Amino acid sequence: CQELCQFIGETELEKSEQQWRSQAEQLSGAELLLERWQTECGKADEIEKDIAAVGSLGTEAANQRRVADQAKQSFADASSVYELKNQEYETMRRTFLNEQAGFIAREQLRPGEPCPVCGALDHPHPCEIKEEHRDVNKEALEELGREVGRLRDAQEKSASAAQSAAARLEEKENNLKEELQKLENKLNENLTE
Secondary structure, X not given: OHHHHHHHHHHHHHHHHHHHHHHHXXXXXXXXXXXXXXXXXXXXXXXXXXXXXXXXXXHHHHHHHHHHHHHHXXXXXXXXXXXXXXXXXXXXXHHHHHOHHHHHHHHHOOOOOOOOOOOOOOOOOOOOOOHHHOOOOHHHHHHHHHHHHHXXXXXXXXXXXXXXXXXXXXXXXXXXXXXXXXXXXXXXXXXXO
């Protein structure tokens, strides 16, 4: 009976030993799998951060595009206002120069006083200013010239702002493209592993 008990004990012991070895093999593989899983999780976390960073760059680029578009529109508006006012000024300036004889007659000819051009004391037919040019004078021309100057300055400032905004947009879009390319490369590397 002792031999039988010993035989049964040895058989049970061998079975237990085999189970333990099998479990040990499985557990050694589990450690390797756990290590791989942790590495992959680290890579996934890194890629998630990269995706968030690229998303942020995309938002920045979109916001800068709006700023650049607004600056471009402001420049277009300032240019339009300047061009209209400058045309008005040039028209008034030509009128002022063309109507000089009438302006002299209106402003300087007095009965009995000498003409500043010819010196005559009698002024029987002084040059008349056309009705539509009666409000043209040196002061109005100078004021309009100052306004045109202010508008030109505003146009130049808006042109500079538009150029600056466009340069920042180009920079942000280039950064976005570079980061997207890096992310694509990283994803491709992880897919091929």
